[in-house]
Amino acid sequence: MNNKEKIKERILDALPQLQCKKCTYKDCESYANAIIFDNEKLNKCEPGSSHTEKQITNILNNIKVIESNEIKDFPIAKITVEECIGCTICIKVCPVDAIIGARHKQHFIIDDQCNGCELCITECPVDCMEMIPNKEKNAWKWPGAQANISKKLYNEKLIRAHRIKEERKKSHLKNAQDNKIQLYIKEALSRENFRRQKIKEYE
Numbered sequence: 001m002n003n004k005e006k007i008k009e010r011i012l013d014a015l016p017q018l019q020c021k022k023c024t025y026k027d028c029e030s031y032a033n034a035i036i037f038d039n040e041k042l043n044k045c046e047p048g049s050s051h052t053e054k055q056i057t058n059i060l061n062n063i064k065v066i067e068s069n070e071i072k073d074f075p076i077a078k079i080t081v082e083e084c085i086g087c088t089i090c091i092k093v094c095p096v097d098a099i100i101g102a103r104h105k106q107h108f109i110i111d112d113q114c115n116g117c118e119l120c121i122t123e124c125p126v127d128c129m130e131m132i133p134n135k136e137k138n139a140w141k142w143p144g145a146q147a148n149i150s151k152k153l154y155n156e157k158l159i160r161a162h163r164i165k166e167e168r169k170k171s172h173l174k175n176a177q178d179n180k181i182q183l184y185i186k187e188a189l190s191r192e193n194f195r196r197q198k199i200k201e202y203e
């Protein structure tokens with residue numbers, strides 16, 4: 001790992017790991033990359049507030065300690081299940097697999113897993129989702145176990161999405177190859193039929 005990569009990893013540790021896109025990047029790692037490799041502004045992580053900006057400034061100035069940071073009483077998502085139509089959109093957008101449900105069935109939030117990113121709220125087509133205070137009145141803290149779990153769940157989701165994409169690609173390729181083989185056989189049979197007809201004509 002070169003020096004820039006090491007600094008990037010430290011910046012990533014200083015970010016909340018909500019993967020909420022509020023910084024306008026697709027996830028915390030993309031924002032950390034933009035800071036290091038593209039001179040992006042340091043104040044774009046809204047959930048991290050000015051404390052995160054200060055931490056990143058310290059890291060870039062080679063001050064070693066990464067202090068802990070927190071969002072007090074962070075909110076979590078809630079579904080009014082009676083209104084849920086089971087469209088599955090919220091499952092797709094949730095970065096940390098904190099929603100369960102099947103197509104056309106009611107969906108539910110896994111409270112302990114929800115990091116409060118709010119990504120699902122605006123996507124629900126029937127507006128049956130809202131943010132509420134978490135019952136335990138917990139704070140969202142990082143760096144640490146909570147943020148690490150969120151990062152791990154997100155990375156697992158990325159790996160799964162990549163695997164599904166590759167499998168679909170392989171399946172399309174196989175279908176295309178099968179179609180090619182079918183066409184080849186059809187053409188060979190047609191040639192053979194034509195040849196036999198010709199033989200009959202000369203008999």
Ligand code: SF4
Binds near residue numbers: 028
């Ligand atoms: S937590 Fe901060 S850095 Fe991570 S995606 Fe959200 S806004 Fe961006």
Ligand code: SF4
Binds near residue numbers: 096097098113114
């Ligand atoms: S349930 Fe909603 S608010 Fe909670 S982590 Fe998933 S997308 Fe974010």
Ligand code: SF4
Binds near residue numbers: 079084086089128129
């Ligand atoms: S997006 Fe809304 S309607 Fe669709 S499954 Fe989720 S909660 Fe239900």
